[in-house]
Amino acid sequence: MDVIKVENLTFRYSKKAEPVLKNINLTIKKGECMAILGDSKTTLCMAMCGVIPHLIPGHMEGNVWVDGQDTLKMTVKDIAAKVGVVLQDPENQSFNLNVESDVVFAMENLGIPPMEMEARLIDALEIVRMLPYRYKASDQLSGGQKQRVAIASVLAMKPEILILxxxxxxxxxxxxxxIFDVLNRLKKSGITIIIVENDPPRLAQIADRMILIRDSEIKYEEVPREFFKKVYGDARIKLPQISQAYLDTFHLLGLSKTTELPMNVEEGVAIYGKIIADY
Ligand SMILES: Nc1ncnc2c1ncn2[C@@H]1O[C@H](COP(=O)(O)OP(=O)(O)OP(=O)(O)O)[C@@H](O)[C@H]1O
Ligand SMILES: [Mg+2]
Incomplete structure (x- = not known):
């Protein structure tokens, strides 16, 4: 089932001449982890959580469907109940004195009954491994811990989709x-994840699909192994070291790339071993 469907989406910010997203088509299935790389990443995230067009001035064409509903016809609050968003700076996402109150704060705004709140609080802190810090002061936490609390606050609202x-x-x-440890656990729990990160090799370990946006359009949309083959040569995208070395060797020697692209050391050893054995 498609939990998000982006259909012919074009978006231009007010006072800008050119759109930063052009004719984007994208579907995200339940439980999938989708990584976004390249340009206009934040803009696309904002369109998938309804901030665009509801809160940002601009011109939008096309549609975004969340759970089969058109975001144009939903309120920001309705969308927020389905799509949780975590931003880059944990400092701007903490409003309270301690860990517990930060997570509860988000739920209070949704009017969750107290008994249910306690259960959700425990589950959310558990999954981000922050339950032992339940009563800890927010300003005593490390950056990673703060960000895990920010994720817990969003999870406590039980979104179907998490955008990071x-x-x-x-x-x-x-x-x-x-954070990646938490993301792995979340992925196993079945939540749909959309993630923007500047570390493609690390992303490839968790993403089911990776997309690259260039010149406002989706240039590639592939499983990680195919993605790295395609983006090879794009200096702005870092490949896993072994994939880079493998593709460099093959380009240098002018050989055909018939074997699978290795993405980690074990695969590299196996593939190079086979090449040497066949030689
Ligand atoms: N509120 C805004 N008003 C006008 N232009 C904007 C606004 N926000 C972003 N832009 C422009 O839209 C383009 C895409 O920005 P966006 O933030 O989506 O990219 P990004 O891939 O998230 O970038 P970064 O890697 O810096 O986070 C950029 O050229 C940016 O300057
Ligand atoms: Mg951004």
């Missing part, structure tokens, strides 16, 4: 790993 726009941008390497 560069959630690790402000974090150190440890914080980044913590």
């Amino acid at each position: 726009d560069e959630p690790t941008r402000e974090l150190d390497p440890l914080g980044r790993e913590e």
Whole structure:
């Protein structure tokens, strides 16, 4: 089932001459993890959570369907109940004194009954591994912990779809790993994930599909292995080291790329071993 369907979407910001999204078509299935790379990433995320066109001035053509409903005909609140959004800066997403109150705050706005709130609070903190910090002061948390609380606050609202726009941008390497660990757990739980991140090799470990936007249009939409074959040569997209080395070797030697593209060291060893054995 398609949980999000973007149909012939074109969007131009007010006072700008050119659209930053042009004729975008995209469907996202339930439980899928979709990674967005390239240009106009935030704009596309905003269109998928209804911020565009409801809150941002501009000119939109086409439609975005969430769970079969046209976002143009939904309120921002209705869309927010289905689509949770996590932004890059955890500092701007914490409004309260401690971890618990931050997560509860979001639910109070939705009018969830207290008994249910407690259960949701525990589940949400558990999945981001923050339950032991339930009463900890927000300003005592590391960046990674703050971002995990921000994710928990969104999860407590039980969205079907989670959009994360560069959630690790402000974090150190440890914080980044913590977020990817949470994303892996979320993916297993079956939630649909749309993620923008600047680390394609890391994204490839979790994404089912990766899209590249260039010149306002979708240039590639592929499973990670095919995606890296296609974007090879685009200096702005970093490939996994082994994939890069493999493609460099094959281009250099002018050989045909008949074997599968390796994406990690184990695959690289297996594929190079086979090539040497056949030689
Ligand atoms: N509110 C706005 N008004 C006018 N133009 C905007 C607005 N927001 C973004 N833009 C422009 O739209 C284009 C796409 O921006 P967007 O933020 O979607 O890209 P992005 O891929 O998320 O970039 P980044 O990697 O910097 O986060 C850019 O040229 C940007 O300058
Ligand atoms: Mg952005």
